[in-house]
Amino acid sequence: MIRLSRLSDYGIVLMTRLAREPERALPASVLARESAVSPAMTGKILKLLARAELLVSHRGAHGGYALARAPERITIAEIIEALDGPIALTSCLRPSAEGCGIEALCPARTNWQRINRAIRDALAEVTLAEMARPVLEFGPAPFVSEHASPAVRDPAALAGTS
């Protein structure tokens, strides 16, 4: 049903958290805690995002991750592509996949591309900055979401360490 992989889901949440304090580097552990994503998953995801150069990492004690660019210049599409590979609805459209040999014949092809492009554009138009922008006007909301590993669903996280 056109679903987003959990990886991307969590990834967006984590990035959103980072977008609240650009420049500042946070270790995976606190990102995990404050975003209610399991530490293991968090690690995996941050590593991927760093490899994709959406994050810069600093190793060693007092290390951590920080956004590689300003939140306004990072799009949801980029995050998804970093974590789940290129955005392509059908296997036919996936770049290197052996997938489809008869593109030249298939009458549906360019139409698929139209749909694909539409979705890609939609995702590319939402920036991290927009996602981070709090919805409620009475102060910054606590950073907790169901976009969280099933386990970590204890309200303790609500304490808001930020």
Place this chain on the structure above:
Amino acid sequence: MIRLSRLSDYGIVLMTRLAREPERALPASVLARESAVSPAMTGKILKLLARAELLVSHRGAHGGYALARAPERITIAEIIEALDGPIALTSCLRPSAEGCGIEALCPARTNWQRINRAIRDALAEVTLAEMARPVLEFGPAPFVSEHASPAVRDPAALAGTS
């Protein structure tokens, strides 16, 4: 990676085939053959589409399926929703799913909705008629596509029974 389920993929192909001759009812068997989708899958899909009232079915000998409305009035979004349920990227947004209890708090929520809406709109703006519109100008293209069950990939289908 934001992928479309095979069910919807095939479904769109089948619907596209039907859109070439609206009004006319075709039995599942010939739809399967001409669209290069396995007969079993075809049956399953058509039943779902009929139940969703996108198709009208006629039982018994000389039965078959026909579009319930004009191709211009059927959107890709409808087809996908008929086959794979409501279009919702994250589990939080899925209607009845127990999913998320803290929507009121989650700062990301309305932002997710924005993304979701964007995609939905993109899909709702492409009609079957547009999909059916052949791309090449030299005559109607043969109806074969990789949007087909792995098995049925024999070029025999190219014979074009239409």
Place this chain on the structure above:
DNA sequence: ACCAATTAGAACCGGTTCGGTTCCATTTCA
């Protein structure tokens, strides 16, 4: 009346994917 064609609907099955974890190596700072 009967048979063949066809849809309706459900149950079932095997495989792939993916969410999630764990382990070890490497880097950095105190």
Place this chain on the structure above:
DNA sequence: TGAAATGGAACCGAACCGGTTCTAATTGGT
């Protein structure tokens, strides 16, 4: 040198999903 981090890979189990099969109900033709 040791604690705190990230880097990277391998691994596992389970849910999902593509795909099949079987039986019942309906309809038209002979």
